[in-house]
Amino acid sequence: MTAxxxxxSPATLARPRGKAIYWTVFTAVVVLFALAFLFPVYxxxxxxxxSPDEVARTPPTxxxxxxxxxxxxxxxxxxxxxxxxxxxxxxxAGAWALQLVFCTAAAYALxxxxxxxxxxxxxxxxxxxxxxxxxxxxxxxxTVADLPLLHTSLLNDPLAIWLPAVANAFNLYLxxxxxxxxxxxxLEAAEIDGAGKLRTLWSVVLPMSRPVLGVVSIFALVxxxxxxxxxxxxxxxxxxxxxxxxxVQLSQNIQLTVLLAAMVIAGIPMVALFLVFQRHIxxxxxxxxxxx
Amino acid sequence: MTKTAERQPTAAAVPxxxxxxxxxxxxxxxxxxxARAYAFLLGGLLCFxxxxxxxxxxxxxxxxxxxxxxxxxxxxxxxxxxxxxxxPEFTAAWRNTLCFTLLALLIGFAVPFLLALVLNxxxxxxxxxxxxxxxxxxxxxxxxxxxWKWFYDPGAGLANEALRFVHxxxxxxSNGTDTALVSLVIVATWANMGGTVLIxxxxxxxxxGELYEAAELDGANLLQxxxxxxxxxxRFVILMLMLLQIIxxxxxxxxxxxxxxxxxxxxxxxxxxxxxxxxxxxxxxxGACALSVMLLLLLGAFSAVYLRLTRNEGDTA
Numbered sequence: 001m002t003a004x005x006x007x008x009s010p011a012t013l014a015r016p017r018g019k020a021i022y023w024t025v026f027t028a029v030v031v032l033f034a035l036a037f038l039f040p041v042y043x044x045x046x047x048x049x050x051s052p053d054e055v056a057r058t059p060p061t062x063x064x065x066x067x068x069x070x071x072x073x074x075x076x077x078x079x080x081x082x083x084x085x086x087x088x089x090x091x092x093a094g095a096w097a098l099q100l101v102f103c104t105a106a107a108y109a110l111x112x113x114x115x116x117x118x119x120x121x122x123x124x125x126x127x128x129x130x131x132x133x134x135x136x137x138x139x140x141x142x143t144v145a146d147l148p149l150l151h152t153s154l155l156n157d158p159l160a161i162w163l164p165a166v167a168n169a170f171n172l173y174l175x176x177x178x179x180x181x182x183x184x185x186x187l188e189a190a191e192i193d194g195a196g197k198l199r200t201l202w203s204v205v206l207p208m209s210r211p212v213l214g215v216v217s218i219f220a221l222v223x224x225x226x227x228x229x230x231x232x233x234x235x236x237x238x239x240x241x242x243x244x245x246x247x248v249q250l251s252q253n254i255q256l257t258v259l260l261a262a263m264v265i266a267g268i269p270m271v272a273l274f275l276v277f278q279r280h281i282x283x284x285x286x287x288x289x290x291x292x
Numbered sequence: 293m294t295k296t297a298e299r300q301p302t303a304a305a306v307p308x309x310x311x312x313x314x315x316x317x318x319x320x321x322x323x324x325x326x327a328r329a330y331a332f333l334l335g336g337l338l339c340f341x342x343x344x345x346x347x348x349x350x351x352x353x354x355x356x357x358x359x360x361x362x363x364x365x366x367x368x369x370x371x372x373x374x375x376x377x378x379x380p381e382f383t384a385a386w387r388n389t390l391c392f393t394l395l396a397l398l399i400g401f402a403v404p405f406l407l408a409l410v411l412n413x414x415x416x417x418x419x420x421x422x423x424x425x426x427x428x429x430x431x432x433x434x435x436x437x438x439x440w441k442w443f444y445d446p447g448a449g450l451a452n453e454a455l456r457f458v459h460x461x462x463x464x465x466s467n468g469t470d471t472a473l474v475s476l477v478i479v480a481t482w483a484n485m486g487g488t489v490l491i492x493x494x495x496x497x498x499x500x501g502e503l504y505e506a507a508e509l510d511g512a513n514l515l516q517x518x519x520x521x522x523x524x525x526x527r528f529v530i531l532m533l534m535l536l537q538i539i540x541x542x543x544x545x546x547x548x549x550x551x552x553x554x555x556x557x558x559x560x561x562x563x564x565x566x567x568x569x570x571x572x573x574x575x576x577x578x579g580a581c582a583l584s585v586m587l588l589l590l591l592g593a594f595s596a597v598y599l600r601l602t603r604n605e606g607d608t609a
Binding site: 043056058116126135282 | 330343345422450499
């Protein structure tokens with residue numbers, strides 16, 4: 001990567017004084033970042049490894065005197081973490097799969113199949129971007145609790161996460177905009193070769209759309225994993241709750257070290273996902289901003 | 293190929309250029325195309341109808357009803373609105389939400405912008421900084437809220453330990469009526485800053501280097517270059533992010549719910565929290581929907597401005 005000219009010119013930085021200032025600032029930023037962003041995480045991970053006495057001691061110990069792993073195993077067993085993690089995985093995976101199927105199909109239809117009233121439908125979908133999701137949780141809850149016409153309740157059912165997740169205007173619009181840019185002649189060529197619409201979508205459009213599908217997948221998974229208010233409303237049954245809701249419910253009457261261990265465990269999947277895909281995630285965020 | 297078709301207009305054996313079908317067939321063909329398009333749309337459309345459009349209409353309807361699940365709703369006019377308006381927590385909730393948004397805007401704008409400005413000048417360990425600043429964003433909000441609740445603990449909390457370490461008086465943090473809201477803003481900023489920093493960084497990198505060179509030749513010093521080159525060049529992104537942040541922080545719920553439970557003395561009750569309380573503690577869905585409609589109108593206005601601005605930019609760029 002070639003260095004482009006920024007606020008401070010390379011010539012200034014090359015001077016001895018410039019170099020000294022640069023390295024001072026650099027060190028200061030490294031220390032600041034470590035203290036502000038890494039230290040809290042370190043404190044949480046090691047706090048869970050201290051004994052219950054040690055974690056409550058003032059002044060605190062920087063490094064645990066003895067490394068206990070008991071809190072982690074306790075959290076795993078006592079707080080039923082496997083159950084709640086599994087619930088979260090099921091909810092996130094289903095939301096991801098349904099979003100990929102239905103949002104992709106709808107975006108493809110709006111982009112390439114020219115349905116009647118397509119503009120109106122797209123307008124209706126984009127209008128939901130103006131209506132912030134959280135402001136509608138109560139009527140959405142009432143709808144899920146008693147579905148119109150069917151009169152069944154989706155409460156305490158993963159469907160209550162999966163189906164509303166499909167109504168994601170942002171992801172649908174991302175997909176549609178990507179499909180809009182696909183060259184028409186490639187799709188027409190597929191049709192001339194006798195491929196139906198579904199076949200064209202499956203073997204021509206989707207393979208060309210890997211980048212945007214990746215972005216949508218990450219957004220879909222992260223959104224479900226991080227959500228709190230909606231699952232809090234929908235899952236009153238403790239056995240069905242995802243990890244985020246269970247953590248808060250159980251945090252009241254549990255030993256601090258065990259709670260800390262449970263928090264670490266709850267955070268690991270998302271942090272791991274981030275570390276694996278960090279390049280794509282960071283590039284996605286940066287690109288999204290400049291393209292608007 | 294085309295020549296063959298011209299010579300034999302009815303030849304169905306030439307697949308690439310089908311002969312123009314009779315009008316009746318064309319109509320049927322179009323109907324089939326439409327049916328197919330709607331088959332693709334159906335799943336998504338149903339979900340939008342059920343979980344976005346219908347609830348939006350319903351919020352407005354229930355706001356004027358006495359609604360108890362299981363029994364038929366009754367029209368009550370504007371009674372829900374008057375009841376909600378006379379709730380002492382109503383003013384507190386709106387004041388807190390606006391204060392929260394304003395503080396989050398001040399801290400949440402200034403800190404990430406300055407950080408991005410400095411990071412953009414650093415030529416080493418770029419990837420490290422980007423990963424570390426974004427790390428808190430990937431930690432589930434519930435976990436970071438619980439983590440900071442522990443930091444704010446008046447006994448062995450890290451926040452007071454840090455103050456003692458540098459010989460400053462300790463604070464009540466999230467347990468004091470004056471400091472609770474600010475404490476929550478710090479948590480929200482810590483947790484969400486990463487995205488903002490990355491977007492500012494991308495915006496800063498798109499500034500052409502010649503502008504800085506020209507400014508330097510004209511004798512502009514560092515601060516003048518920031519004021520006359522950096523800020524005007526990134527103004528659009530700054531404005532965008534500010535609006536997005538306003539929309540996001542007006543809907544704050546997790547931090548007050550987990551860390552303070554709205555207290556002390558409703559010092560951290562937010563509008564969304566109040567909506568939640570009306571629905572799930574008071575079982576007053578009419579009141580909850582009346583509040584939702586108010587929040588909806590305000591946020592809808594902000595969103596409209598946001599979409600307007602992005603669209604204009606898209607046209608000119």
